[in-house]
Amino acid sequence: MTTGHSTPAAPYGTPETPRLAVRGEAHLEVDPEIARISIAVTARGPDRSAALDDLTRRNTHVLALIKSYGDSVEKLETGAFSISPELTRRGHGERVRAYHGSVHLTAELTDFTVLGELTTRLADLDLTHVSGPWWALRPDSPAHGEARRQAVREAVQRAREYAGALGSHLAALVELADLGAENTAGYGMVPPPGAMRSRVAYGDGAADSTAPALDLEPQRQTVYAQVNARFTMTPPDLTG
Template sequence: MTQEPTRTTHQPYGTPEVPRVAVRGEAHLEVDPEIARIGITVSARGTDRRTALEDLTRRNNAVLELVKSYGEPVEKLETGAFSITPELTRHGRGERVRAYHGRVHITAELNDFTTLGELTTRLADLELTRIDGPWWALRPTSPAHGEARRQAVLEAVQRAREYAHALGADLASLVELADLGAEDATPYPPGGSGMRTMAFAAPADDAGAPPLDLEPQRQTVHAQVNARFTMTPPRL
């Protein structure tokens, strides 16, 4: 007869001989952002579809060439939505197309904030070009996330040890460590707590405007863990 292996049952609670203590560890760090994103909207308007499309293509190419000319500080450049929309007007008993409106939405991500200020100003000088942002952020692989998690674990251990010492006991072993996640206050998309929003439209006659001085917004990184420990019997 084959003997079944003995299964170890885990008690959800401690016992008088092996009491448990459950705590939560938290950490909150403020760090400088690593990247900044801006939204660029290029517009065009024409009395016919071909004119609007040609103007939009020309302005879109000018924006892309300008952004790409900055090289390595630009980590990402993506084209989003594109649209050509007719503007209708009533004429007699029917409807006619009065004009066509074209738009292209572009997102750029930069890691050099001095370059960001210069590029933002030059983009705002372009015809019918709107700039939104910047949205400051950390990279998902930023060491700040790991540091926050490490501090949260250390706080959990310290808190559990203080509870045990208050009972005249010591921590014995770790039973469980549950990661609740380290959240960065990513300011992107709009609505995040780390967002600073500005919108710029190209001026009519102003050329060669000085670069904007953009002050990076500090990012808050959170981490939380739940931890359960066993401890020696308390001296009550």
């Protein structure tokens, strides 16, 4: 009895059109394109107004210093700001001993020749904390496309070798899947532990433009691509 429904194609191929599934991978090591540093500017004062005035002055000075490097700084952003009292117990109560303020900045540089100098000059400022650098590629870096192309070429080459071992050859591409499409880390996310290559602590004096520049070596970036590919091939020669 016929039902009027067509017979679905076999999901794993047929003897006449066998299917072949392979994986292609590529690993590239390339130079970073950007470096990010994090700057925390802090201040302390006997009252809220004094702490805010000092914090504003320090923040303005840090911004001016970073901006003085012109096009070497691709991005400069202000993050969290806070001002909070420091309490001390006296008698049966508490009183405000001082106020602490902080502003967090993030700078992104593309010219690594000035990175060490800027980092040193920032670290040489009073109550300024510098962390970084974190090295990265841009989301649209050509390295990502090259890794994907290499992964596809490897998948095709691997499939040809498997088919050739059976006395067959590839007939058609059935499916190509990017395995990292749903689990890719977002651009600008917090780096994983160990990604920070150097850390400069609080400065203990006034800024000194003659301070020696910190020697920073850019960390090579690993670009990874992986694809699954499925092909059909001609019937193999199994008589040999």
